[in-house]
Amino acid sequence: MHASDVKVKERILAEQPRSLTAPACFHCPARTSHLCRGIPDAHLEELFATSAKVHLKPGETLILDGDEALTTYNVISGTMRLTRLGSDGRRQILAFLFTGNYIGLTADQTYHFNAEAVTDVELCAFDRKRLDTLFRLHPDMEKEFRQMAGKILETANELLFTLGRRTAVERVATFLLFLMDAQRVPCEAAPEQRRVSVPMTRTDIADYLGLTIETVSRAISKLKRDKVIHLASAHEIEITSYPRLRRLAAAEVE
C-alpha cells in the first residue's frame, strides 16, 4: 500500500568519520531534547562518540514491526510517523515525531510498530547498549529519560482521549493545536504569523485521528467555511481565530 517504502536499516550504523575535536552535538537542534540535555557540555564527546547520523527520504522505513530494538533514535529534523498495521490493512498512526523526539522506548527487545519518514528526516542513531552505559555514567540522563517517558505517555493519553471521545471536527481542531504546539507557533501573534505547516498527507492525518480522508477533508472545509482557519495551500494552514479553534477542540482537560 505504501509503495515507496524502502528498508534502510542496513546502512544506518555504517561507520562515519568522527572528529573528536568538533562535537557536532553542541549546535544540534536536538541538543535540548530530553535524551541529550542530561549530559553536560564537557562530556558531549561521549555522547557524540556513541551516535551516528541517519538520513531518510520521504516514505522511507526506519523500523519495521518485529525488528530487533538494538538501535534507538533521536529526530534531529523533519517529521516521522509511528504506525501499526492490522492484518487486513487497517492502519493507525500512533505518533508523529518532530525535532528532539525519541524513538526507542520498548518493553522488550523488539519494536512493535513501524517508523517511517514523512518528510526528509535527519536522525541520530544510538546503540542501545552503549546508551545504557552512558546512562550509568550520567545519572541526570537517566532522570531526563524518565521524564521523557512520561511525556511520551502523556502524548499518547492525549490521543487516547481524542480517539475515544471527540467528534471529527474536534479531532481535526485538536490536531491543528497539536501542530501549532509542535511548531511553537505563537497563539497570540498576528493572524499572518499563525501559520502552521502540515507536512503529512490527509491519509496520514486520517490514520492518526481514526477517521477517513473524506471526513478529515470535510472537517477542514468546515473550519475554513467557519473562518476559523485559512488554507494558504493544502499543507499550509493559517489559524484565523485561535480562541475559536480552542473552543472547537472542546472537551479540553480544562
Next chain:
Amino acid sequence: MHASDVKVKERILAEQPRSLTAPACFHCPARTSHLCRGIPDAHLEELFATSAKVHLKPGETLILDGDEALTTYNVISGTMRLTRLGSDGRRQILAFLFTGNYIGLTADQTYHFNAEAVTDVELCAFDRKRLDTLFRLHPDMEKEFRQMAGKILETANELLFTLGRRTAVERVATFLLFLMDAQRVPCEAAPEQRRVSVPMTRTDIADYLGLTIETVSRAISKLKRDKVIHLASAHEIEITSYPRLRRLAAAEVE
C-alpha cells in the same frame, strides 16, 4: 457524576508501624513487578522502608487531575482505573491497572489524570524522591523501570489502535482478551476454566473502549448469541470459543 468518589490522599502516607526483621515485600504479590523485581532479596529492607500501604474502597479517588506527583504507587491487589475528564463531562479511561502495575510515570511534577479504585484495592505508596535515591543505589531497578515504561506505552498503543481502527464488537472482543491476559487465564484450558472476571461496570468498559454502555451491552449480547462467550453473570464471563474470540478481535497485529 461518580458520586461515591472520596479523596483519601491525606491518609496515605500516615506513618505505619515498621518491622525491620519481617520484610512483607518478600511475599508481596507485586514482588515480581517491574518496579520491585530490580532489587535483590538481600536489600528488600530498603524498599520496604520507603513504602507505605494504602487501602482503597470501590469508587475512592487516589489521584485527582492536577495533583502534585510527589507520591507514586504500585498496585498490590484489586483493580484501578486511570481516567481523563472533559470539561463537558465526557470521560475516557486511559488504563485499567491490576496487580504489579505502576502509577507514577509523569512528564512533570503533576498528574494529568484521575486514579480511582474499581474494586477494593491495596496499594504500595512510594515517595518519588526516595524512590529516585533507591534507583541510584540499584541500577537494575532503573533498567527495569525503563522496561516498565515501555510496557505501559505498549499497552497505550494497543488501545490507540483499538480506539482508532476497530469496530464495536472487535473492541469488546479485544477487551476480553485483555482481561484474559491480565488474569493469566489459560487460553487452552477446559471451557469451564476459561472464566474471566469483569470487575468494572459496563460504563467503565464503554469509557475505556470509546463507546456507550448500550453498544457495549449489545456487543456482549452478540458474542453471547454467537456462542463465543457465556455469561455466568454480568461480571463473570466464560470464553466458549477462544479461537473465534481472537478472530473477532481481528485486525490483530498479526
Next chain:
DNA sequence: CGTAACCTTGAACGACTTCAACTCACGTGG
C-alpha cells in the same frame, strides 16, 4: 424485601463511512 444502580433491549436518529465523480498540482515525455 424494597429500592436504586446497573444492565439489557428496542426504535429512531445522526455522524461518519463508503462509493463515486470531479478538481488541482505536479512532473514526464511527446
Next chain:
DNA sequence: CCACGTGAGTTGAAGTCGTTCAAGGTTACG
C-alpha cells in the same frame, strides 16, 4: 511548451454503524 497521467484533495449522495432516547429487567445491598 503543452498534453497527458498520476497522486492527492475536495465534494456529493447513499448507506451503515454506533448513539440517543426510552422502557423494561436484573442484581445487589441496606
